[in-house]
Amino acid sequence: MHAIRVASAALLGMTALTLATPAAVASDDGHYVMSEGYEVAPSTVAAGGQVMVRVDRTVSGCRSSVTVTSGVFDAVTIPRGSSSAVALIDRDARPGAMYRVTFTCGGLSAVKELTIAAGHGPLPQPYPLPHGVQAGEGGTVAGFDLGEIGLGAALIAGSVGTAYHLARRRGGADTA
Numbered sequence: 001m002h003a004i005r006v007a008s009a010a011l012l013g014m015t016a017l018t019l020a021t022p023a024a025v026a027s028d029d030g031h032y033v034m035s036e037g038y039e040v041a042p043s044t045v046a047a048g049g050q051v052m053v054r055v056d057r058t059v060s061g062c063r064s065s066v067t068v069t070s071g072v073f074d075a076v077t078i079p080r081g082s083s084s085a086v087a088l089i090d091r092d093a094r095p096g097a098m099y100r101v102t103f104t105c106g107g108l109s110a111v112k113e114l115t116i117a118a119g120h121g122p123l124p125q126p127y128p129l130p131h132g133v134q135a136g137e138g139g140t141v142a143g144f145d146l147g148e149i150g151l152g153a154a155l156i157a158g159s160v161g162t163a164y165h166l167a168r169r170r171g172g173a174d175t176a
Contacts, residue, residue, distance in 0.1 A: 005167065036060060038103045038110040046117045047093040054084040055103065062105035072099040072114065089116070 037060025041052045053068045055078055066078040073087040093099070096118040103110040 036110075037062070038112060040101050040112045040114050043113065044115040044117050045089055047089055047095065048091040049089050051087050051089065051114065052084055053078065053087055053101070053103070055105070057083060060105065060110070062108070064106055067104045068101060069104070070099050070101045070114065072116065 037056040037058070039052075039054040039056075041054065045051050051073075053076060055062055055066050057063065063080070065080050068076045068078065068085065068087065070087075072093045073089050076085045076087045078085045093116045095116050097116050099114045099116070101112045101114050103112070
C-alpha cells in the first residue's frame with residue numbers, strides 16, 4: 001500500500017514538471033526548435049516582395065529581441081518591445097523554391113518555411129510599419145531573475161522533502 005502512494009506521488013510530480021516545461025525539440029543543427037508563436041506572412045511571396053515576420057511573445061515565451069534569418073533576405077531583428085518586423089525578399093530569389101526562415105531568441109530557435117511564388121506576377125503592396133501601444137508586460141510574464149528561480153527551486157525541493165518525510169513517517173506507523 002505504501003509503495004502505491006509513493007509511486008502515485010512520484011508520477012504526479014513528474015507529470016507536473018513535464019507539463020510546466022516548454023515543448024522543445026532538438027533540430028539537426030543542435031539548437032532547440034520552438035515551433036509555436038512564430039509566423040511568416042504571407043507564406044508565399046514573389047521575389048522582391050515583402051513579408052511580415054511576427055512573434056507571439058505569450059505563446060513562444062520569448063522576452064528578448066528576436067533575430068530572423070533566411071537565405072532569401074537580410075537578417076531582421078524584432079526588438080524586445082515589438083512583435084513584428086518587415087523583411088524585403090531578394091529580387092534574385094528562385095521562383096518556386098522553399099526557403100528556411102529561422103527565428104532565434106536566446107538559445108532557442110524556431111523554423112518556418114517561405115515559398116517564392118513562381119512566375120512574375122505583380123509585387124505585393126508593402127506592409128504598413130507597425131505602430132502599436134507600448135504597454136508593459138505586466139504581472140508574472142515580465143521575466144524571471146535568478147532570485148525567483150532559486151526561490152522556486154527551493155520551494156519544489158522543500159515540498160519533495162516534506163512529502164518524503166511524511167511518507168517515511170507514515171510507513172513506520174503502518175508496520176507497528
